Amino acid sequence: AQSVTQLDSQVPVFEEAPVELRCNYSSSVSVYLFWYVQYPNQGLQLLLKYLSGSTLVESINGFEAEFNKSQTSFHLRKPSVHISDTAEYFCAVTYPQGGGSEKLVFGKGTKLTVNP
C-alpha cells in the first residue's frame, strides 16, 4: 500500500536557524511528490512539487526539497526560518497511472514552531 512517513510530528526551532522536515514514502518505480503548508485555521497550500527533472525543487519563500530515489525521501529544508514559517507541513505522494485519476496520499504532518 502507498504510504508516507513524516518522521517528526513537531519541530521547534529558533528564528534564523536552519530546519529540515523529513519525509519518506513507500517505494515505487515512478512517483510525484508534494509539500503542502497549513497556517493556523486555514486550508492547505501547495508549497512545492517534484514531478520530473531536477531533483532539487524550490519554493518562492526560500524552502527547498530534494528528491532522493535511492532513499525514497523528499525532505524539506530552509536555511534560515522566520516566525512566519510557523505552520504545519504535510508531505504527499501520488503514483502516476495516467489520465489524471491519481489520488494523493498524505503524511500525518509536522508542526513547525519558530521561536524568537
Place this chain on the structure above:
Amino acid sequence: DAGITQSPRHKVTETGTPVTLRCHQTENHRYMYWYRQDPGHGLRLIHYSYGVKDTDKGEVSDGYSVSRSKTEDFLLTLESATSSQTSVYFCATKAGGQGSYEQYFGPGTRLTVT
C-alpha cells in the same frame, strides 16, 4: 487558489442528525475530493468525484455519502452524525488530465457533533 469555497465554515450539531457540507469551485476542475483532518492522522480521503454523477469511496467512507450534480458543487452528507465525525473537513479540486497532479484546497469546515 482554485476559487474553492466551503459552507458552512463552522457547524455544531447533535448526534443522530443529518448534516450536509457543501463545496463550490469556480475553476471547472474535473476532480473533487472530501478529506477529514484529525490530530495525529493527517488528511484522510472520504470520497472523491471524477465527474458529474461519478463518485467513489476513499479510505474512511463509512457513514458518509456524496453527490455531484454539477461540475462546480460537491456535497458531503453525514446521514446520522456521530461524535466520531467531529473533525475539520476539507474539500479539494484537481484540474485533471495529463500534467495535472496537484490538488487545491478549500478553507475547511469545522464540524462538532455533540
